[in-house]
Amino acid sequence: MRMPVALVIGVLLAATAACTTGEKPAPQCDSKLDAAFGAWARAGFSGAVAASTGGRFECLAGYGTADDATGARNTADTVYSIGSVSKAFTATAILKLAEDGKLSLDDPVGKLVPAITGPVAKATVRQVLLHTSGIGGSIGADDQPLDRAGAIAAINKLELAFPPGTDDAYSNAGYTLLAIIIDTVSGMSYRDYTLRNVLTLPGGAVTGGFWHGRPAAAGPVAAGYLDDGKPGRSNDFPGPYWTTEGNGSLAMSTRELATWAYALFRGALAKHAGDPGHPVGDGRSHTLGGWMAFDAPVYGTPIVAIAGGGGDVGHNTAVVWIPARDQVIVMSSNRSVLTAEELLAATVPSLVAGGALPTPTTPAGGGDPAAVVGTYRLDTGGSFEVTVAGNQPRISAVGADAVGALFPPRHRFSADDLRAHEKRVLLMLDGQTKEGREERKAVEAEYGPIAAVAGGGTVVADGEMRTYVTVTTRDGPRLGWYAVDEHSNIEGAELPTDPPALTLVPVAANRYRPDDPTGTGPDVTLDFAGGKVTVSGPAGTATARKSQR
Template sequence: MPLLALRRALRHVLVVLVTGAAAIGTGACTEDDPGPARPANACAALGPAFDAWGRVGFSGAIAVSNGGRFDCLAGYGAADDTTGARNTADTVYSIGSVTKAFTAASVLKLVDERRLSLDDRIGTLVPAITGPVAGATVRQLLLHTSGLAGSVGPDHTPLTRDGAIAAINGLELAFPPGTDDAYSNAGYTLLAIVIEAVSGRSYRDYTVSSTLALPEGTLGGFWDGRPAAAGPRARGYLDDGTPGRAGDLPGEHWAVDGNGSLAMTPRELATWTRALFTGKLLSPESTRGVAAPAHDVGEGRAHTLGGMVAFDAAVYGKPLVGIAGGGGDVGHNVAAVWIPQRDQVVVIASNRPVLTAEKLLSATIAALVTGAALPTPSAPAGTADLGRASGVYRLDSGGTLRVSAPDNRPTITANGVDAVSALFPPRGRFSVAGFRAHEDRVLALLAGRSKEGREEREALERQYGKITDVALAGTVAADGEMRSYVTVAFGGRSVLGWYAVDEHGGIQAVELPSEPPALALVPVGGDRYRPDDPTGTGPDVTVVFGADQLTISTPAGPLIARRTS
């Protein structure tokens, strides 16, 4: 489907953690006995460390349970800047792609009821599906191996069931079913359609009455439309600080139903997750399938029939299962992890991009695995003051770096492939070769070498005019994905934007138009600055300011840019 303007896919990026025996202290309440009062923060041994992360930008909530007992229920930051309401473990968040675990559970419940089989063909279950995916099986959709990639439409645009079916019928397969894997929002939309066809009830009705219903009550609901999740809502905030979608979209919601439409509190998500893995929702066989590795994706990871990712014991010392969701234009990020050997659930939700739930988990995972004291973010060495250094600097290779200090928040912005490469070198699992391959796929997409690429070009030209050129503008790693920036020329007008694509060239996310990539900076001593990234997972660069020049120190060596204005 064409992807225009701000369309961020509901991604499936997973961070997993495991807690040691000493990491969590005694709890304040239990599921069975909530007690007479629920303090805003009851987080025992983990509280002081999480408090420190809250002071450097984490805004959201945390729920950790052991054996069904909540040992940590905590909230940080504002849930809504306008009202001043605070985040708590009982604040409602959009859970994004974590919805897929609930859709998978509904499918497995229908399997338990012998109303369908995992090996049933989709075209048999839903005769209206006549496109290439009709020959795929339910199992392949659950495991992202059907070949159906991408989404059926922009996340928060009204879309009917018939519209979703038409979109699915128009999607090409990235590979023959069962021969590879590609993460697919459209695949889980199709599973929601299967649920309707087999159950004879609407996807939303079946989800609420059969999958969200526990002895404790019905947990959660939907972010947009009805039945809505009950409780005070967190307002999400996007990268530029503007509020995200508030959950008031009218009309039908098939663009996200099945793949990203649910909402609930961290307490509720933790309660439901334990119920799923301890056999309260499904048969013993299906409960095993929720956690068991079913399709290997490498590095000790595998997709499960529960729509999640299983990590084997070699990765962190204990087997783990988890799922995360974020991105989109709501501004929330949520992760849920199950550690079976400890009967433990960890849920973190966030409503601001400064320090997302997944980033916080990434920063604390090593200590949580070993049971050591949680790390806390280091404070800047001094007060940031780059007013005298503000201006434009040019590299010898032609790219420019603009230094500014809006609201006394030093920021450096890169323009040009060389400038972006200098400021955002690949790190961790990302490599220069990986960046180049991603750029090739993005350029092939925008050259119209696939059906999706041709549709994207047509959509862009409807909005901006005829495309006359596409030029690469650099690649960065952000939020667990590669984003290649391009400048698209439409006659006399040029528009900058970025695309994230999968290994088959299918669009995962796009923002067009967008601002150039930028880094906020903090002082680390003298004239030296580092990225304002308390987790330490961002670009590995140091910026040093001198007389009319700046030096960027990178793993590949230093680069000098000289002031031009």
């Protein structure tokens, strides 16, 4: 029998209160779940898991090291930056203001914030919530100091990619605009309103805080580690923080996030947060609450999910609400070897079905990593560079032909999608969009006039397409990558950067596959023999010859 909602939320509030007063229950997890997550930890997952059904936690556990410098371990009370999961909190604040009669979701944003005078001023709050306002992208790098007035000025400069309500474009800038609306309409600052009315649950328990600045999340903070193993950015950026306010500024533990999400979906914070609002294809819809709703055919029953992180912090968080099971599952990670989002993607079908979790397969072993080290060149001009770290080969690709062979399209992204993405990136960097012209100015301000831009192939990473480009300035060529949406708004970028690379595991004496326990990465096999490497994938093979030193 299902517990009454009030009693369920009371249980959660008591658990959270224990967290905030120092009376923390020992981390625990069902033995079968713990065994499965332990196997994923051995495959590279480092982070924490929290899962509750009917408001009662059946899994609160941490795996791996939270901080290499101190040796501290990850636990369910370790604090992580939750990145774009912050959007769910901003959306909740907007829904609460609407319920309190402080605004209408159909109000034009320019009416609520007269200082918003740019093209987006006529878009409604509802359209901004659903990413259908016409603006996309961001208004600056995460750690770019930007005050409220600067954020408004940047938003006013954004052009609309389409008339409001006629299409969709995922927008960090849109959620910063929502934070400005909250800041204006509520009568208090965005941070104060969020703390008092969204992070604080009925009964007074506080769930989390902000990654940079105050009020900060209480608890031990995990260090983040990037693709190359180096530490990510810490939480000591002095601000001001308006590049991430509303769209990615919060931090909390998995225990706190699971508690908050359950309270949200049982109606304790705002109504209609998980209702589908705008379909985006493949059985998915943006919700008014900032989440993504998945129709029943996708996983066998309707679910609502959200994920965020990555970037230069090294943290990643993923959350799923399964209404039919009255269940919340939260995973956070602090290393990019196997992120929370990747782990959730690999396990969510089993979690939704209530079955045993899959575990990663163990490589067959064999092979001599040192024997495959070297540079391998394709006849078409590209190359592969193989190095060894920790007794594992790592192969990087340089050139569109090499990138295409090592990173073939997979899952919902087709070869046509990748080619179209590269075309949009090159047109953007050619200055054929306003955002592209601004990006050129920013690059030239740092590196000098751009002499040429050449495409270097497109990969799928962290659920998005990234096109690699070589940008040549007076100081020489630099490799970088850009992720853009279908309207050429920049969703992510890194310049300079290293070539795309894969860590390999042996499956036979001279045969390797990507170290990809979730099965979500490139579907390729690499055979080393006779001074050559042959990369085999869905579209065929490519053979490169080892250069003689």
